[in-house]
Amino acid sequence: MRAVVWVFVVPFAVWAALRVSGVAPVFRWVQVVAFTPYAALAAVIPLVLAGALRRWVAAGVALVSAVALGVAVLPRFFGDGNPxxxxxxxxxxxxxxEVGSADVAELEAMVRRLRPDVLTLQELTPEAVARLAGVRRLLPYVVDRSTPGASGSGIFSRFPLSEGPMIEVGFRQARAVLRPPGGSAVEVMSVHPCAPHFSFGAACWAQGLRALPRAGGMPRVLAGDFNATLDHAPLRELLAGGYRDAADVTGQGLTATWPTHGWGALPGVTIDHVLADSRIAIRSYGVQTLTGTDHRPVFAELRLP
Structure with missing residues (x-):
């Protein structure tokens, strides 16, 4: 029975140790660690089992594991203040x-309803750009870095844009400075690092995230499909460099954005984000729905410094 208890305890202890340390021993861990919120919920099972069987050493290890996972996850339920x-x-x-297959009429209706000043798109294909004429009438200033396949991106804006140097590490991450009339300039990026499906993809993914600019100087907003949750070390490093996650700040850090319909009882994971310079106030945040894509769009209302 003692061995059976440890069979339950050890996986959660290893999970907690890897999550806290940020170590990724194999590329598959990049995918697995995204499920840390579910692991944190399930971590009470070995704790209860070890306690019920009076295996106190195992119970102590299970308790430390559960607390470590809880500390990593629970703050996402609570809102933060603003500068x-x-x-x-x-x-x-x-x-x-999703490779340009989303319903563009529905996207145009979303733009009319939410009235964004800037829209960042990922997996933007030239064919999709041609179908986005209605969106372009609403957001006439465009940085188009579309390309066939999944690696294109773009930025559509209500205000003039000056294109910046694109970050291209596998995927194309468009970048531009938005200059509102009478307001301060702000840099906006359409973020989309490689998907870490395979070992080479995991390396490209990490390089793409680490190539993103750290905060400082001109205020900056990074918005898109990061292919990363707050449990991935490269994203936490980016946040430590001077950003805040809009979902986390508003207490919605566990609202899933991919895949759209989850996996049965599991609602999915949170890999789409709006990151804002820590000097920027985050007033509201929400996850939307869009037919024809496996991602849920994200929307945030910010106030610049």
Whole structure:
């Protein structure tokens, strides 16, 4: 019976140790660690089992594991404060179009309803750009880095844009400075690092995330499909570099964005984000729905410093 208890305890202890340390021993861990919120919930099972069987050493290990996982996950349920920010409001919408297959009429209706100032798109194909004429009438300034397949991206804006140097590490991550009339300039990026499906993809994914600019200087907003949750070390490093996650700040850090319909009883994971410079106030955040894509768009209302 003692061995059976440890069979339950050890996997959660290893999970907690890897999550806290940020170590990724094999590339598959990049995928597995995204499920840490579910592991945190299930971590009470070995704790209860070890306690019921009076295996106190095992219970102690299980308790430490459960606390470590809980500390990593639970703050996402609670909102944070905001810095003093007296600049203009900025409404940001981001959507992954799943290789251009999303319903563009529905996306246009979403733009009309939410009235974003800037829209970042991922998996933007030239064919999809041609079908986005209605969106372009609403958001006429465009940085188009579309390409066939899943690696294209773009930025559509209500205000003039000056294109910046694209970050291309496997996928194309468009970048531009938005210049609202009478307001301060802000840099916006359409984020989409490689998907870590395979070992080479995991390396490309990490490189793509680490190539993103750290905060400082001009205020900056990174919005898109990061292919990463707050349990991935490269994303936590990016946040430590001076950003805040809009979902986390508003207490919605566990609202799943992919896949759209989850996996049965599991609602999915949170890999689409709006990250804002820590000087920017995050007023609201919400996850939307869009037919024809396996991602849920994300929308945030910000106020610039």
């Amino acid at each position: 003093e920010a007296g600049g203009m409001a900025l409404r940001v919408l981001s959507a992954n179009l």
